[in-house]
Amino acid sequence: xxxxxxxxxxxxxxxxxxxxxARFTEDWCCCACAGLFLGPNPMMARYxxxxxxxxxxxxxxxxxxxxxxxxxxxxxxxxxxGARYCLGAEGVLRISLGCFLFFFVMFLSTVNTRKVHDFRxxxxxxxxxxxxxxxxxxxAVTFLAPSPLVQLYGKVAHFGAGxxxxxxxxxxxxxxxxxxxxxxxxxxxxxxxxxxxxxxxVTYVGSLLGIVLMYVWYAPSPSCxxxxxxITVTLVLVQLMTFVSMSSKVKAGxxxxxxxxxxxxxxxxxxxxxxxxTEVCNRKAAVATSADWVNIASFVIAVIVIVAATFSTGIDSxxxxxxxxxxxxxxxxxxxxxxxxxxxxxxxxxxxxxxxxGWNASHTMERWTIDVGWASTWxxxxxEWLAAIVYxxxxxxxxxxxxxxxxxxxxxxxxxxxxIGPSSNLVGQNLNFMGQKLVEWxxxxxxxxxxxxxxxxxxxxxxxxNRPSKKIKCSEPEFLDSDRKLNSDPIPSPASPSIQKLSPxxxxxxxxACEIDDDQQLQEDKQIKVDTxxxxxxxxxxxxxxxEKQLEEYKQNKVSTYDYLPxxxxxxxxxxxxxxxxxxxxxxxxxxxxxxxxVKQHQLLCxxxxxxxxxxxxxxxxxxxxxxxxxMQNMDDAKICLENPxxxxxxxxxxxxxxxxxxxxxxxxxxxxxKHEMILLPVNIKDTHWYxxxxxxxxxxxxxxxxLCWEFNRAxxxxxxxGLQYHLDILESQKNLRNHNWKxxxxxxxxxxxQLREPIKKDR
Amino acid sequence: MExxxxxxxxxxxxxxxxxxxxxRMNNRLQGLMDAYYKKVADVTYGSGTFMFDGSIRxxxxxxxxxxDLNDEDEIEFFPTMIGGGSVGA
Numbered sequence: 126x127x128x129x130x131x132x133x134x135x136x137x138x139x140x141x142x143x144x145x146x147a148r149f150t151e152d153w154c155c156c157a158c159a160g161l162f163l164g165p166n167p168m169m170a171r172y173x174x175x176x177x178x179x180x181x182x183x184x185x186x187x188x189x190x191x192x193x194x195x196x197x198x199x200x201x202x203x204x205x206x207g208a209r210y211c212l213g214a215e216g217v218l219r220i221s222l223g224c225f226l227f228f229f230v231m232f233l234s235t236v237n238t239r240k241v242h243d244f245r246x247x248x249x250x251x252x253x254x255x256x257x258x259x260x261x262x263x264x265a266v267t268f269l270a271p272s273p274l275v276q277l278y279g280k281v282a283h284f285g286a287g288x289x290x291x292x293x294x295x296x297x298x299x300x301x302x303x304x305x306x307x308x309x310x311x312x313x314x315x316x317x318x319x320x321x322x323x324x325x326x327v328t329y330v331g332s333l334l335g336i337v338l339m340y341v342w343y344a345p346s347p348s349c350x351x352x353x354x355x356i357t358v359t360l361v362l363v364q365l366m367t368f369v370s371m372s373s374k375v376k377a378g379x380x381x382x383x384x385x386x387x388x389x390x391x392x393x394x395x396x397x398x399x400x401x402x403t404e405v406c407n408r409k410a411a412v413a414t415s416a417d418w419v420n421i422a423s424f425v426i427a428v429i430v431i432v433a434a435t436f437s438t439g440i441d442s443x444x445x446x447x448x449x450x451x452x453x454x455x456x457x458x459x460x461x462x463x464x465x466x467x468x469x470x471x472x473x474x475x476x477x478x479x480x481x482x483g484w485n486a487s488h489t490m491e492r493w494t495i496d497v498g499w500a501s502t503w504x505x506x507x508x509e510w511l512a513a514i515v516y517x518x519x520x521x522x523x524x525x526x527x528x529x530x531x532x533x534x535x536x537x538x539x540x541x542x543x544x545i546g547p548s549s550n551l552v553g554q555n556l557n558f559m560g561q562k563l564v565e566w567x568x569x570x571x572x573x574x575x576x577x578x579x580x581x582x583x584x585x586x587x588x589x590x591n592r593p594s595k596k597i598k599c600s601e602p603e604f605l606d607s608d609r610k611l612n613s614d615p616i617p618s619p620a621s622p623s624i625q626k627l628s629p630x631x632x633x634x635x636x637x638a639c640e641i642d643d644d645q646q647l648q649e650d651k652q653i654k655v656d657t658x659x660x661x662x663x664x665x666x667x668x669x670x671x672x673e674k675q676l677e678e679y680k681q682n683k684v685s686t687y688d689y690l691p692x693x694x695x696x697x698x699x700x701x702x703x704x705x706x707x708x709x710x711x712x713x714x715x716x717x718x719x720x721x722x723x724v725k726q727h728q729l730l731c732x733x734x735x736x737x738x739x740x741x742x743x744x745x746x747x748x749x750x751x752x753x754x755x756x757m758q759n760m761d762d763a764k765i766c767l768e769n770p771x772x773x774x775x776x777x778x779x780x781x782x783x784x785x786x787x788x789x790x791x792x793x794x795x796x797x798x799x800k801h802e803m804i805l806l807p808v809n810i811k812d813t814h815w816y817x818x819x820x821x822x823x824x825x826x827x828x829x830x831x832x833l834c835w836e837f838n839r840a841x842x843x844x845x846x847x848g849l850q851y852h853l854d855i856l857e858s859q860k861n862l863r864n865h866n867w868k869x870x871x872x873x874x875x876x877x878x879x880q881l882r883e884p885i886k887k888d889r
Numbered sequence: 890m891e892x893x894x895x896x897x898x899x900x901x902x903x904x905x906x907x908x909x910x911x912x913r914m915n916n917r918l919q920g921l922m923d924a925y926y927k928k929v930a931d932v933t934y935g936s937g938t939f940m941f942d943g944s945i946r947x948x949x950x951x952x953x954x955x956x957d958l959n960d961e962d963e964i965e966f967f968p969t970m971i972g973g974g975s976v977g978a
Contacts, residue, residue, distance in 0.1 A: 721946045731973070739973035741938070772943050774903055774967050782905040787963035790942045815972035 170250040171466065175436045177260060178470055181224040182428050182477050184264075188216040189481055214482040215272065218279050221478030223264030225278075225285075228471035230259065236464030249463050283484065285475030290504070292469065293434055294512045297388060302519065305381035321380060328383030329367065335390040336360050343397045352397055355506055359393040362513040369520050385516050389509055396505035399483075401498060431480065435473035479504075707733060719749045739815060744807055745769045764802035770815075773806045773845060780848030784855065795852040799865035808841050818842055820849075820875075822867040827877045834881050846873050894960075896953060900925045900939070902932075902966040912953065919949030925966060937968045 231249070238245045267275070308321045336356060343352045363386040370382040483498030710716060710726040717724035724742045731737040748767050755765075775791055784792070798804045804820035816831035827846065829839070853870045869875075893913045898921055900908040910924040918939070926934045939947035941964055945956060953959075 721944065738971040741967065741970040744970075770970055771938070771940060771965075771967055774970065775943060775965060778903040778905065781903075785901075787899075787901070794943065809970040809972050811970075813972055 171436070173253065174466070174470060175432055177227075178224070178435060178473065179428070179432045181220060181264075181474070182431065185217045185220040185477065185481055186428070188220060189214070214279075215275055217478050217481045218275050218282070219267040219270070220264060221282065221474045221481075222270070222275065222278050223260070223267040224474035225282075225471050226263045226267070227256075227260045228467045228474060230263070231256075232464055232467035232471055235467060238463045245463070279478070279482075282475035282478050285472045286479040286484075287504075289435075289469065289472035289476040290508050291511065292472070294508060295515060296437065298385070298512060298516050298519065301381055301384045301388070302516075304384065308380050325379035325383045328387050329379070332363050332383070332386030332390045335387070335394065336363070339390075339394060339397065352400075355393055355397060359389055359509065362389055362510070366513060366516055366520075369517050381516075385513070389513055392505055392509035392512060396502050396509060399498065399501040399505055431473070431477050435470055435476070704733065717746050719746055722746045722749060741770045741809070744815065745771070748807070766798055766801040766804045768804060768806045770807045770809055773808055776806075776848035776852075777808075777841060777845045778848065779851055780844035780846070784848075784851045788852075792852045792855050795849060796856055799856070799867050802866060806845065808845060810835075810838060810841055814838075818845070820872065825869055825875045827872070827875050828880050829877060830880050832881070834879065834883065836879055839877060842877065843873075896958070896960040896962075898953065898958065898962055898964055900964045900966050902929065903968065914954040914958075915952050917949060918947050918951050918953065918956075921964070922947070922949055932966075932968055937966055940965045940967065 235245050235249050238249065336359060339356045339359075340353075343349065344356060347353075363382075366385050366389075367382040370379070480501070484500035484504055706716060707726060707729050712725070712727045714726045715723045716726055716729055722742055722745050724746050728740050728742055731739045731743065748769055752767055772791070772794060775788075779785075779788060779791065798820070802822050804822075806818045806820065808816055808818050810816075814831075814833060814835070816829060816833075816835075819828040819830065821828050827842070829842065850871070850873045853872065857870055893915050895911055895913055897909055897911045900910065900921065902925075906929055908925045908928045910921045912918075912920055922935075922939060925939075926932060941947060941956060941958060941962065943965065947956065947964060958964075
């Protein structure tokens, strides 16, 4: 059972409860004006179900206390063996079993009903004669059941009743917390601030007073150790709940702990009252028994409380749902979950059986008593403690999650990640999404395109995918439905034409974003710290400042020239999912799969761990993502060719050893370059560093984007350009070189310009 | 054995070293990779990428027939390229 989900649900619980209140008034109106048995009205039906439940309760009680008068009739039934087994505790169990079966059948037949015009709705709300016959029939059948079966049911009923108590307790706790939230809302704060204060104080003082009274009544001598223990634990729990609610991190106000205090004290009181009346420490209760009318009244109230509790829990079907319902409820939706309603009543049947027999089927109960015996006491005490724990957990769980991770990593999210995770290409898609986020941000801020604005928009339209090399094509990511559900962000719409001209720089930044994303995730993971990246406007590069001291420096010196990338980036569910996947997979699990590229878990660790390195497969996968984004934005006039690091490696090799006879395919790749205006080549300095070289055929220059600004270390670039030159020479010598956009093919003569003047990434 | 001919593949790494390996079309390419790693002592076993035509990756479980490799084809070997770690160079 995910309490966390319940806690999450709490935030949105207000509206739903309001609805419930509104429905209550509606109900009464319906009762008054529509009368009974008119049309399939589920709101009416539930009162009739409650009535059936009440009648069953009274029947069980009659059988237990006054069963002897029915002796004559029952003697005819052979199974009952002279009425020995059909009366007393077992009689209660039989009645309860009949009631349980009835509601369980109803549960099975109505579960998952969603709309009012479903015929199951009319089965739920109409057909009363048939259902009455069913109920009476099932109850009668139980009297023919063999005794061992009934005893077995008695054992099962313990668990059913326990589950009922837990659901009821969560329902009550949720209601109290909703009340608390409602009282703290601004409008109510203004209108009845004073009343709320008074109620809070009264409830708190009341619970303390109740504890004092219990000490006086139920712990008259120091020998009553158990009672003293119960009451003291209650006192501690009340104080603890108050303390937790008031603490600076939770700030839940005063009302909820006050009400919870009263509830807990009430549970403790009823637990002590459940102790057998013969106990010395429970004299007060024994005194109460002597006055008959008080006893009868309290019995009747107890029965009504059982029915009311079952009823109110039954219609609160949202109290144990695992996640928030998606979407608005529609008009023809059923007003409450029928299946859950009947399930609660079925468990309620088990509960009342347990209460009437004092949680112990072999034990005989006094007349007019309800839920008395040591077993009952312990069940109630356990219930009380659980209530306090649930409340405290609901209070602190969000805080714990908030501190551990700025985002809410709820258990249900984990579960969902794992359901969809291993089989899907989740991490890969996420890389893609993170890239899109940056692109979107770019568009929103209308940045980019300044240094690259020389690109002539009217120049030739080329399809960058239309290249001769075999099979270099990234598949479009396949989105699973569940992924869509998880990812709250819409997939970006295709770029508008006005934005298309910004694309070149966006691509450049995305290349860098690979590293940025790494560091960003890392930050979110490791410590809560200012994770900011700055963008020097003049250089148009995304920048990460991962050091607070450095950040201060930048703020002082560069405030006017720096633009901010989204500092308040909160990880989406998909981001967290990806992180969970990486953290929990095995070293050699393949987490990213894009066509030919497979990235294993250990290669992705660079996203989470600063000491890990970025390898060629990760770079390739990310480049694949960028290409996909180009595709998604209909950038088919791509003037840009994004190369993968392996081809760069081959060019470098050819620069070193010269072109050999089997290198024809490289020449073909280079021939494709001539169709583009910018070739983006990721260069690797062996075991050290990645940077990006841009062959800019319109400016006749090699632009270098190096996050570390190692201007002294361009040997790799020179060799690579030499290799490229060899291939260009071959192409030039071939007569069939058709018209291309490059006016000059002597790339080795082109100047190399550094685009960055200050390092944007620091090696530590 | 006529439908499973012998072919000779050549591995060329970025340093310009060539390793030849003769195998059957339906044998697994792991043999070729093992042969390369055995010949070239300074490359850690299993640490790089084998590619054909700069785009088709070779996996040990594949066979030349699956990847449409022919006699005398050249396979490129790329040692793992890494960068961007936080250790100062």
